Amino acid sequence: xxxxxxxxxxxxxxxRIFIAEKGLDVPRQExxxxxxxxxxxxxxxxxxxxxxxxxxxxDGTVIAEAPCIFGYIEALHPVPNLLGNDPKxxxxxxxxxxxxxxxxxQSIGEFFxxxxxxxxxxxVPGYKGVxxxxxxxxxxxxxxxYFYDQIEKRLGESEYLGSxxxxxxxxxxxxAIDFGNAVGLGIPxxxxxxxxxxxxxSERPSAAA
Amino acid sequence: xxxxxxxxxxxxxxxRIFIAEKGLDVPRQExxxxxxxxxxxxxxxxxxxxxxxxxxxxDGTVIAEAPCIFGYIEALHPVPNLLGNDPKxxxxxxxxxxxxxxxxxQSIGEFFxxxxxxxxxxxVPGYKGVxxxxxxxxxxxxxxxYFYDQIEKRLGESEYLGSxxxxxxxxxxxxAIDFGNAVGLGIPxxxxxxxxxxxxxSERPSAAA
Numbered sequence: 001x002x003x004x005x006x007x008x009x010x011x012x013x014x015x016r017i018f019i020a021e022k023g024l025d026v027p028r029q030e031x032x033x034x035x036x037x038x039x040x041x042x043x044x045x046x047x048x049x050x051x052x053x054x055x056x057x058x059d060g061t062v063i064a065e066a067p068c069i070f071g072y073i074e075a076l077h078p079v080p081n082l083l084g085n086d087p088k089x090x091x092x093x094x095x096x097x098x099x100x101x102x103x104x105x106q107s108i109g110e111f112f113x114x115x116x117x118x119x120x121x122x123x124v125p126g127y128k129g130v131x132x133x134x135x136x137x138x139x140x141x142x143x144x145x146y147f148y149d150q151i152e153k154r155l156g157e158s159e160y161l162g163s164x165x166x167x168x169x170x171x172x173x174x175x176a177i178d179f180g181n182a183v184g185l186g187i188p189x190x191x192x193x194x195x196x197x198x199x200x201x202s203e204r205p206s207a208a209a
Numbered sequence: 210x211x212x213x214x215x216x217x218x219x220x221x222x223x224x225r226i227f228i229a230e231k232g233l234d235v236p237r238q239e240x241x242x243x244x245x246x247x248x249x250x251x252x253x254x255x256x257x258x259x260x261x262x263x264x265x266x267x268d269g270t271v272i273a274e275a276p277c278i279f280g281y282i283e284a285l286h287p288v289p290n291l292l293g294n295d296p297k298x299x300x301x302x303x304x305x306x307x308x309x310x311x312x313x314x315q316s317i318g319e320f321f322x323x324x325x326x327x328x329x330x331x332x333v334p335g336y337k338g339v340x341x342x343x344x345x346x347x348x349x350x351x352x353x354x355y356f357y358d359q360i361e362k363r364l365g366e367s368e369y370l371g372s373x374x375x376x377x378x379x380x381x382x383x384x385a386i387d388f389g390n391a392v393g394l395g396i397p398x399x400x401x402x403x404x405x406x407x408x409x410x411s412e413r414p415s416a417a418a
Contacts, residue, residue: 048359049308061297065307068300075296087284088270091277098274099258123348130351133344139332142339150257 004054010179012053014066016209050126093162096169104176107143112183155193213263219388221262223275229415259335302371305378313385316352321392364402
């Protein structure tokens with residue numbers, strides 16, 4: 001196996017942390033998103049969508065997208081369990097993992113991309129020709145505020161986001177929030193449940209991945 | 210089980226088709242999105258994100274989000290298989306199902322919402338207070354064009370979208386495209402692979418769901 005990675009990007013980090021939690025050692029190849037290497041011919045032959053991360057298997061099959069990589073690795077390496085021990089728990093973890101992505105990661109990405117001159121023709125990940133829309137920066141702030149409000153409530157009810165224990169939902173939320181920290185959309189003041197959780201998940205060795 | 214549904218909305222239809230393909234009969238409760246019933250107190254007690262569909266289990270647990278409902282139902286009713294027979298096939302189906310949602314359903318939804326006066330304070334699904342951004346209508350057209358281009362290529366290589374047979378990826382793509390048909394972003398002229406596939410999936414009895 002080989003992981004196509006980008007050290008500074010939040011979505012490849014989801015795969016890196018997942019792999020670290022499983023205790024696996026997967027070789028990595030760096031692809032520079034900011035320089036557009038992901039949209040070059042070589043990488044588009046690996047992943048037609050130009051997205052990271054991708055996991056290349058030994059038979060040449062490429063698995064695109066962090067949640068799909070999660071599912072594949074969990075099936076092959078079920079311990080420790082990160083995606084649920086039964087259908088109901090799996091559905092809850094998947095729903096919160098998805099929420100962390102669609103509401104957290106996507107809004108923070110929108111906030112970042114639509115005000116970043118280096119991405120001026122690349123407002124949508126994966127291809128060129130999409131101009132920035134500065135008004136989206138404000139919308140993204142509202143969406144991120146909603147994300148933070150929702151996880152604050154949830155983490156007042158549950159020690160971790162998707163279940164009572166650390167799972168893939170926590171991985172994606174951590175990656176979204178650290179991305180937020182990097183671009184100026186971190187955990188709001190007073191969100192103490194989220195801060196308690198953030199400290200716990202950040203102290204896990206996998207968070208360094 | 211009970212499905213919280215909205216007959217005219219594309220995401221609940223994903224769940225309805227999945228349930229029909231499994232040969233199950235699940236009672237439904239209609240929630241009117243256009244009138245904002247999904248953002249009312251009663252429904253927010255069912256699904257905190259105000260999103261549809263939701264699947265309520267007999268013990269009161271609520272499973273939110275179409276892909277999570279897919280996973281739950283597949284675990285309980287594995288035949289016919291719609292999410293993959295092995296980890297590799299599952300990952301490919303999940304990646305294309307996800308692409309149909311993130312690139313197809315999301316862009317068509319963005320196109321529709323940002324020019325629909327009835328949704329003027331609800332440009333993002335699930336909550337109020339987010340104004341429309343008319344510039345997003347143009348961006349959404351580009352994103353939808355990319356979606357159609359990618360599935361056209363894929364359907365030139367593979368009879369169905371996620372695998373060589375009908376799966377959940379086809380369900381989400383069909384729902385996205387029929388949503389596109391309804392709002393003026395249908396299959397582009399000349400996309401013959403997509404038209405061949407669209408005819409086959411639309412003729413399945415489940416498409417009436």
